[in-house]
Amino acid sequence: MRETWVVAAASNRYGKMKESGREAATRVAWEAIERSGLAPKDIGYTFVSNAFGVAERQAHVGPLINTSLGIPDVPSCTIESACSSSSAGLHEAFVHVAGGFADAALVVGVEKLSHLDTLASTSYFAMGADYAFETKNGATFPGLYATLADAYQHAFRTQPEMFGSIAIKNHANAALNPHAQFRKPISLDTYLNSPIIASPLRLYDCCPFSDGAAAVVVAAKEFVRTPKTEPLVIRASARSGSIGDMHDRPDLLGLPATRTAAEKAFRQAKMEPKDIDFLEVHDCFTIAEALALEDLGFYPRGSAARESLEGSTALHGRLPVNPSGGLKAKGHPVSATGAGQVVEIFEQFNGLAGARAVPKADTALAHNVGATGSSCSVHIFSRR
Structure with a gap:
């Protein structure tokens, strides 16, 4: 297995979001990719977690995020594991990158419930x-x-x-x-x-109940020759x-x-x-x-x-x-x-x-x- 790094991560402030979950997820994904020094085209797979997307009448949000990032052809998968959803997504990203199925992967987690009682x-x-x-x-x-x-x-x-x-x-x-x-x-x-x-x-x-979005970029060591950040091994x-x-x-x-x-x-x-x-x-x-x-x-x-x-x-x-x-x-x-x-x-x-x-x-x-x-x-x- 290849040595695999977290090369960037980003989050908004948790609490109540005015923007939609989809918008927040796309924004933190952009921020994480920019921090990483990689380009959206370097992403080989996107793992999205949004367990309660139906609360916004939206499922299958991965392709929508990828489209906003300019990579509509990149495969995406929705990972649901209740409160551990995006860590399950990180595990899948690790498996894909360490196993050589992708050189870099994007993990996004998002939830918005504050518009509900x-x-x-x-x-x-x-x-x-x-x-x-x-x-x-x-x-x-x-x-x-x-x-x-x-x-x-x-x-x-x-x-x-x-x-x-x-x-x-x-x-x-x-x-x-x-x-x-x-x-x-x-x-x-x-x-x-x-x-x-x-x-x-x-x-x-x-x-508390919280709205929020966070994104993580995972990449193989050999793919990131000059990291822009201090990576997490x-x-x-x-x-x-x-x-x-x-x-x-x-x-x-x-x-x-x-x-x-x-x-x-x-x-x-x-x-x-x-x-x-x-x-x-x-x-x-x-x-x-x-x-x-x-x-x-x-x-x-x-x-x-x-x-x-x-x-x-x-x-x-x-x-x-x-x-x-x-x-x-x-x-x-x-x-x-x-x-x-x-x-x-x-x-x-x-x-x-x-x-x-x-x-x-x-x-x-x-x-x-x-x-x-x-x-x-x-x-x-x-x-x-």
Whole structure:
């Protein structure tokens, strides 16, 4: 397999977009290609993620984006894997480029739901769960993740302040990120006084609905002889799945797909958790960040929330986690989320992170989950 790089990445600011999803996706794709130093004609394949495009009465958006880029003859494919859609797209781009099927590929993730009311938006989000056994019977994602949080609290005797520290840390990081939906720090009092959404999860334990778009350009090392940017070497690209329904899982103290994908990724990269300088993990709820850190192998079971409270995962802590602000505060535009994590790593490695820069970072890991962990992608990156 050929050494494969991320040569550019770009994102808009998450939140509410005035433009259509198609327009936003095309704009960030142009920006990423321009950053890369490549031309649109160099793209051999486009992978687009837009899980809820039907909310804008638009499916099959890939050819429309390619046409706007001036490459209508380039093949495109829509990749849907719930919240892990664009990281699944990145995996496919890696496979195509590393395997020699294309010299360069474009990954685009986009979502727009802000023109809908809360009930409609929630209904679209819920499509990632099992309708027959979960959604139809009243389950929601806050409720499902609250079940995980409740199991964790009972098993490890965690306190609300521990989950609160995760939210506080991610809001502090997002305040430094121009791409973030929420750019205002929160206090522990603000967290503790926020309403219960699904016990024990409070409002500030939950990520927001977000519009957003992100794009990543992947290319073979041999094709990019003089990179315009500091590329990210893709050391590993791994995916895994697990039982979709939570009621069928034997264990509620972790997400099996994360554990399996992490094992594959570290084996592929010939690395260990101790070799990673910072992480972008899927923190759709604060409990999700704690579980991710344990399932990925960075902390023993039951310890990640305590480590957060002690400052270990802060921007200048021992292991910075979600310097972007994460899904919790940067935002969660579903199909753009995985690509957006790569944007953060690209900006960190290229000196574009400003005040949220992670000191002396040479390696990074991105972790992106679909639904309650029924699908998962783990990517490991390094400098050249």
